[in-house]
Amino acid sequence: MQRLLMKSPVAIAILWIGVYLAITLLPLLVLLFYAPPEGRGFWTELSVALGFIGLAMMALQFALTARINRVEASYGVDIILQFHRYTSIVAFGLILIHPIILFVTEPETLQLLNILEAPWRARFAVASTTALIILVVTSIWRQPLKIPYEPWRILHGILAIVIVAFGLAHALGVSYYLSLFGKSVLWGAIALCALLLLIYVRIIKPWFMTKKPYLVEEVIPQRGDVWTLALRSHGHDGMPFEPGQFAWITLNISPFRMREHPFSMSSSAVNPERLEFSIKALGDFTNHIKDVKPGTRAYLDGPYGVFTTDRYWDSAGFVLIAGGIGITPMMSMLVTAVERQDDRPFLLIYASKTWSDVTFREELEELRPRLDLTIVHVLREPPEDWQGETGYVDRELLEKYIPLHRGSRQYFICAAPVMMDAVEAALFDLEVPVTNVHMEHFNLV
Ligand SMILES: Cc1cc2nc3c(=O)[nH]c(=O)nc-3n(C[C@H](O)[C@H](O)[C@H](O)COP(=O)(O)OP(=O)(O)OC[C@H]3O[C@@H](n4cnc5c(N)ncnc54)[C@H](O)[C@@H]3O)c2cc1C
Structure with missing residues (x-):
């Protein structure tokens, strides 16, 4: 089995889908082991189930966007980001249906929308759902709304944390299911994984990047308003890659600032110590490549991609x-x-x-x-x-x-x-x- 997994990218890809489904549906499985509480009907149970699945899917978005090389290598960034988009929309639908079922079947729950008087668990739910609505709207209509990429990316990250943290606080506040041992362990584990991923992306990965700096060797003008940025590894052997792959470049600032841009390597994979990126001047970052001075520090996160x-x-x-x-x-x-x-x-x-x-x-x-x-x-x-x-x-x-x-x-x-x-x-x-x-x-x- 292990040999099969090591050899077959398809088997690994299927394995990741299995892991995704298991984590998303696990909260439901735990529910099945416990009898529903007295007086709670089918619709309430269904509503809770949909809410749990939606929240688990949102927590898993941290894993999808953490650029974990093993996951990335199975599908490629395009497919992962498509999956991220579609599953976010599905999670959004489930999270919206969750209260709507309650409002229809138990109209008195509508009072929970009055956030001035509602209990904290309801306030968390309203805050989490509002953040989710803002996240979906600003992501689908970012360009028509003319939101520049960098501020959008920061907003996107903050909203994602708010959605999951407040969603979890809401679930904890409702507490019937979370008081069940299995359930609380499970949600604790999911919350912990989301937190660890955040620490990995924001702290551990940038820290590793600081250990492998590059220096700009030259900037070569090309036809078509393109500049080739040649980087030389500084104190290490460079970044082995497959031709066609790309890396995220941080230029002249600390990788902890998280202001990085993706570019495909345009040079030979035979020489990972000198990497070239040919960059078309199109916007804020790319327009300044021509002014970058030799000796400028750069950091790379990569290689990524299956386009090779x-x-x-x-x-x-x-x-x-x-x-x-x-x-x-x-x-x-x-x-x-x-x-x-x-x-x-x-x-x-x-x-x-x-x-x-x-x-x-x-x-x-x-x-x-x-x-x-x-x-x-x-x-x-x-x-x-x-x-x-x-x-x-x-x-x-x-x-x-x-x-x-x-x-x-x-x-x-x-x-x-x-x-x-x-x-x-x-x-x-x-x-x-x-x-x-x-x-x-x-x-x-
Ligand atoms: C896998 C991949 C490989 C790429 N390879 C090359 C390449 O070899 N050569 C090349 O010239 N361009 C490449 N690009 C495109 C390049 O990343 C963008 O043109 C560049 O990031 C634009 O930045 P800007 O600030 O100059 O432009 P802006 O005007 O700020 O943005 C223009 C558009 O670029 C995208 N963008 C901006 N900033 C980022 C960011 N930090 N991360 C991701 N997307 C961003 C957004 O869609 C934005 O709407 C590649 C993109 C990807 C995804």
């Missing part, structure tokens, strides 16, 4: 489809392949706005003779004498270039969301097996 050719050592070749700055993980895959003398065919379909915008244009040309590499540039605004592909990467263009034996290759897509969706749909249309298509989203929220 290294997971498919038995693939006959690779199709890399990049749009704009989505070229960075592909660049790492290609330079690593060159250094490892990988003789498999690589097809790079690379969409850019103009010819002068093409990041790594010259570097890619240099790779061509050193690798079985076909490059197809697709320009939205081509120069007059342009002989190559133009417009968008669509079904027709893909059909022209991808191999006839679609399933013999692994396909990697990294681009703007609209292009990723279109390319994914086109590949499925062309009967590329769904398990052969891998995507990296640069916008987490």
Whole structure:
């Protein structure tokens, strides 16, 4: 069994789902061992059960977002964050239904909403639910509400703690079930785990990061308003990674400040002591990369991600489809392949706005003779004498270039969301097996 788990990522992924379900449903199992109290009907029991599951799911969000490498390595950050979003919405629904059932079946409980006179257990419930509503609204509509990412992230963390802490205080206050021994031990354990995860994320992990600093070696200007930030490990062996993965960078401040940004490595995985990140100037943080001075201190949390050719050592070749700055993980895959003398065919379909915008244009040309590499540039605004592909990467263009034996290759897509969706749909249309298509989203929220 242990050997199977060590060898099979699918088995590990299923195991994590089992752990998740067990923790979420455990409160219910404990309830089953105890007879319901006198006079409490089905609806009250159901309401309590839904509240417990919702609270357990909210507590588990700390584990989902703690960037635990083993969990991350099984699914990839995209899937974990999707799961985080959907389970938060399910938990939100359960937590809202919990009091609504009570209000409908026992209308006198509506008085508990009068927080001036209501007992503390009800006040905690109102505070926890209000925080949850704010959290859901600010997360789903962050961009339309024009909330900048960094303040949002701080607010999100605070609200999450308030929801779980006050939710637990409410459950303790109601106390019938929590006075049961098994239940109180269980909730104590869940609360303790959430607290330990918080300590791990806020204190232990940043502390480890301070032990492995990096220094900026150079900042190299690239085409397309991109700067390559080259970091050299300082007093340690660097960060081993697989080409295509990413890390969270903290630049010029302490990692305890928790102001970090995710970037894919664009350099070769063969050299983990010098890591390069190619960064497009798009906002507050990225606009200042060009001004970073050599010698500036940096810290890395990583590597993360499953968007890597290294997971498919038995693939006959690779199709890399990049749009704009989505070229960075592909660049790492290609330079690593060159250094490892990988003789498999690589097809790079690379969409850019103009010819002068093409990041790594010259570097890619240099790779061509050193690798079985076909490059197809697709320009939205081509120069007059342009002989190559133009417009968008669509079904027709893909059909022209991808191999006839679609399933013999692994396909990697990294681009703007609209292009990723279109390319994914086109590949499925062309009967590329769904398990052969891998995507990296640069916008987490
Ligand atoms: C897995 C992954 C790999 C990435 N790799 C690259 C890369 O190789 N090169 C590159 O140029 N960009 C990459 N990005 C995107 C990059 O992280 C954002 O462009 C950058 O964080 C924007 O920060 P800003 O303050 O300059 O922009 P802002 O204008 O503040 O933010 C623009 C958008 O970027 C996102 N963002 C901002 N701050 C953060 C943060 N701290 N954490 C997460 N998202 C944030 C938000 O969606 C925000 O709406 C990657 C993103 C992810 C998720």
